[in-house]
Amino acid sequence: xxxxxxxxxxxxxxxxxxxxxxxxxxxxxxxxxxxxxxxxxxxxxxxxxxxxxxxxxxxxxxxxxxxxxxxxxxxxxxxxxxxxxxxxxxxxxxxxxxxxxxxxxxxxxxxxxxxxxxxxxxxxxxxxxxxxxxxxxxxxxxxxxxxxxxxxxxxxxxxxxxxxxxxxxxxxxxxxxxxxxxxxxxxxxxxxxxxxxxxxxxxxxxxxxxxxxxxxxxxxxxxxxxxxxxxxxxxxxxxxxxxxxxxxxxxxxxxxxxxxxxxxxxxxxxxxxxxxxxxxxxxxxxxxxxxxxxxxxxxxxxxxxxxxxxxxxxxxxxxxxxxxxxxxxxxxxxxxxxxxxxxxxxxxxxxxxxxxxxxxxxxxxxxxxxxxxxxxxxxxxxxxxxxxxxxxxxxxxxxxxxxxxxxxxxxxxxxxxxxxxxxxxxxx
Amino acid sequence: xxxxxxxxxxxxxxxxxxxxxxxxxxxxxxxxxxxxxxxxxxxxxxxxxxxxxxxxxxxxxxxxxxxxxxxxxxxxxxxxxxxxxxxxxxxxxxxxxxxxxxxxxxxxxxxxxxxxxxxxxxxxxxxxxxxxxxxxxxxxxxxxxxxxxxxxxxxxxxxxxxxxxxxxxxxxxxxxxxxxxxxxxxxxxxxxxxxxxxxxxxxxxxxxxxxxxxxxxxxxxxxxxxxxxxxxxxxxxxxxxxxxxxxxxxxxxxxxxxxxxxxxxxxxxxxxxxxxxxxxxxxxxxxxxxxxxxxxxxxxxxxxxxxxxxxxxxxxxxxxxx
Numbered sequence: 211x212x213x214x215x216x217x218x219x220x221x222x223x224x225x226x227x228x229x230x231x232x233x234x235x236x237x238x239x240x241x242x243x244x245x246x247x248x249x250x251x252x253x254x255x256x257x258x259x260x261x262x263x264x265x266x267x268x269x270x271x272x273x274x275x276x277x278x279x280x281x282x283x284x285x286x287x288x289x290x291x292x293x294x295x296x297x298x299x300x301x302x303x304x305x306x307x308x309x310x311x312x313x314x315x316x317x318x319x320x321x322x323x324x325x326x327x328x329x330x331x332x333x334x335x336x337x338x339x340x341x342x343x344x345x346x347x348x349x350x351x352x353x354x355x356x357x358x359x360x361x362x363x364x365x366x367x368x369x370x371x372x373x374x375x376x377x378x379x380x381x382x383x384x385x386x387x388x389x390x391x392x393x394x395x396x397x398x399x400x401x402x403x404x405x406x407x408x409x410x411x412x413x414x415x416x417x418x419x420x421x422x423x424x425x426x427x428x429x430x431x432x433x434x435x436x437x438x439x440x441x442x443x444x445x446x447x448x449x450x451x452x453x454x455x456x457x458x459x460x461x462x463x464x465x466x467x468x469x470x471x472x473x474x475x476x477x478x479x480x481x482x483x484x485x486x487x488x489x490x491x492x493x494x495x496x497x498x499x500x501x502x503x504x505x506x507x508x509x510x511x512x513x514x515x516x517x518x519x520x521x522x523x524x525x526x527x528x529x530x531x532x533x534x535x536x537x538x539x540x541x542x543x544x545x546x547x548x549x550x551x552x553x554x555x556x557x558x559x560x561x562x563x564x565x566x567x568x569x570x571x572x573x574x575x576x577x578x579x580x581x582x583x584x585x586x587x588x589x590x591x592x593x594x595x596x597x598x599x600x601x602x603x604x605x606x607x608x609x610x611x612x613x614x615x616x617x618x619x620x621x622x623x624x625x626x627x628x629x630x631x632x633x634x635x636x637x638x
Numbered sequence: 639x640x641x642x643x644x645x646x647x648x649x650x651x652x653x654x655x656x657x658x659x660x661x662x663x664x665x666x667x668x669x670x671x672x673x674x675x676x677x678x679x680x681x682x683x684x685x686x687x688x689x690x691x692x693x694x695x696x697x698x699x700x701x702x703x704x705x706x707x708x709x710x711x712x713x714x715x716x717x718x719x720x721x722x723x724x725x726x727x728x729x730x731x732x733x734x735x736x737x738x739x740x741x742x743x744x745x746x747x748x749x750x751x752x753x754x755x756x757x758x759x760x761x762x763x764x765x766x767x768x769x770x771x772x773x774x775x776x777x778x779x780x781x782x783x784x785x786x787x788x789x790x791x792x793x794x795x796x797x798x799x800x801x802x803x804x805x806x807x808x809x810x811x812x813x814x815x816x817x818x819x820x821x822x823x824x825x826x827x828x829x830x831x832x833x834x835x836x837x838x839x840x841x842x843x844x845x846x847x848x849x850x851x852x853x854x855x856x857x858x859x860x861x862x863x864x865x866x867x868x869x870x871x872x873x874x875x876x877x878x879x880x881x882x883x884x885x886x887x888x889x890x891x892x893x894x895x896x897x898x899x900x901x902x903x904x905x906x907x908x909x910x911x912x913x914x915x916x917x918x919x920x921x922x923x924x925x926x927x928x929x930x931x932x933x934x935x936x937x938x939x940x941x942x943x944x945x946x947x948x949x950x951x952x953x954x955x956x957x958x959x960x
Contacts, residue, residue, distance in 0.1 A: 295925035302702060321928060325700035414906055468786045468805055470909050604698060607927030611720050618807050618910035 313599030427518025440638030743841025776903030
């Protein structure tokens with residue numbers, strides 16, 4: 211009996227001490243002055259291609275800086291939404307990772323900058339000569355009040371219309387460059403029992419991407435950008451936005467009805483299998499067509515700029531920055547040097563299925579689609595897309611909620627009014 | 639428990655000899671409970687308090703602005719179409735889910751209780767879905783009930799037009815209250831189906847325990863009095879399962895109010911928010927929209943909802959103990 215009690219007491223105190231010490235140690239930052247230096251890289255690159263690409267980039271880094279141990283802290287799921295939840299809690303706890311993935315533009319990156327969590331990288335840019343290596347219009351999207359805050363590693367395009375070349379040939383159609391051509395094509399396709407436009411919306415961001423491209427095609431890049439950056443005099447209730455919304459709703463009439471059950475890959479699969487003729491998606495779809503479905507660019511699948519958006523490149527770029535509250539910044543800066551270098555980007559991008567935004571990127575490493583995208587990237591006007599880095603998270607979330615309502619109510623004016631009020635409570 | 643908290647300081651005071659035995663006994667439970675009470679105080683009640691505080695602040699971006707906002711976040715949340723839809727959905731989901739689980743669980747338990755062969759095999763089969771995570775259930779049922787693939791293909795080959803399942807935007811009945819449609823969203827039935835499939839094994843197990851606890855003499859007596867099987871069930875067996883039913887209702891109600899993984903994997907917010915739930919809304923508001931204060935407000939409202947179910951139960955249990 212007594213022995214039992216003693217054992218119980220001992221166990222209790224162990225638990226109590228354990229609990230106390232656990233409470234004490236979590237917030238404190240361990241300096242780890244001795245031993246190998248560590249660098250945590252935070253991303254949502256857990257897919258086959260992207261994790262392979264990241265590991266190869268880490269390989270390039272390790273060759274150059276063997277003294278630093280890289281810890282790959284990728285968080286899976288939800289196109290980065292799960293990773294963002296983890297990141298937010300770490301940033302609030304003043305325990306940021308060495309560096310982290312974020313989309314270029316006025317979205318989450320700008321929120322982090324405004325919150326004072328990011329350190330400027332002007333001297334690193336000067337030292338590495340990056341001001342000349344990247345297009346000015348791209349760097350503008352990483353700059354706030356003269357300070358540049360992140361290094362871009364890849365480039366993707368999100369105003370691409372993917373189509374099935376066999377179907378277009380069979381019915382003597384050409385990929386539409388205007389909305390009226392789109393609807394003319396759609397009528398023909400529908401008459402032949404082919405779904406003109408494959409749409410997915412399981413993640414609730416896919417229709418927002420489509421809408422953004424329609425808005426871009428309707429307003430043109432300059433007005434579109436003014437609207438998304440909240441320039442004075444712009445309004446979401448303006449006739450242009452209402453018209454774009456009506457065009458979008460009309461396009462949805464030519465879409466499959468089960469879109470909210472489909473993931474974007476399933477929509478692209480419909481195009482690949484000839485069940486649907488077209489799909490609007492970012493060029494991550496290209497990796498799906500070539501790798502998962504073994505299709506050849508040009509013959510197995512075709513691409514064009516979305517209607518009305520020729521000469522504009524709606525970009526999605528993964529960038530990495532330097533957390534301001536990091537105690538030791540050298541390892542992160544060393545990593546960013548490799549991340550922004552030609553060697554690093556030429557290793558990373560072909561594996562990931564993206565391309566290097568550097569002006570001197572080696573085009574021979576890429577396939578036909580990526581080469582054409584690289585050519586447009588260098589000459590086109592760059593814009594951003596809602597949900598992929600264009601607008602702050604609060605606005606984006608409200609926009610996506612309003613989109614759900616629009617898809618069932620089909621009320622364009624109610625939608626634009628709701629979005630305008632979202633823009634006012636979450637200033638762009 | 640309340641009496642034992644009082645003599646905390648007893649060991650260090652005088653009167654050593656006479657009270658040694660008693661004090662030795664009374665500080666042990668305190669010491670043993672202290673770690674879990676401490677952990678609960680910090681990680682449950684402390685964080686509930688923190689969330690409550692945050693829900694009254696202006697922290698709706700990455701910048702932790704902890705200035706007082708009053709009830710503004712609550713007003714924003716409660717007036718939003720999405721949250722109003724959530725309340726409607728969680729109300730109907732909970733009712734339908736609990737009813738489904740009770741009925742299916744009871745039927746399964748009654749069938750298994752018939753002294754059948756291979757009883758443990760069937761018991762395992764019915765309980766097995768519980769071992770699967772809600773995410774897996776969600777993915778499986780989203781494939782099964784996708785109207786263009788799944789079971790509708792079988793129905794189609796039989797010449798029956800399949801329903802729209804979780805893509806339906808219909809309500810039964812359809813009562814308009816401003817922008818909101820009040821009624822059972824048909825899309826939600828598909829989710830209820832998946833949830834009942836997963837959780838009725840649990841209620842079966844609990845009911846089976848309840849059935850086995852009913853003394854054989856009672857049933858025998860009823861039979862001797864010439865009661866039919868049907869009559870025996872309604873007059874003897876069913877009244878004896880009242881406590882069991884209450885337990886299942888409370889446990890499943892808590893599970894239902896917390897439903898997240900199933901919705902996240904199966905349907906998402908759904909068309910017109912017909913399958914959205916407060917938890918999903920809370921997650922997206924907080925971590926996609928970075929509106930931490932609004933997310934906290936949703937969490938607090940959810941806590942109130944949960945309390946409405948659990949507090950009466952806990953009170954009645956406490957009263958019963960006394």
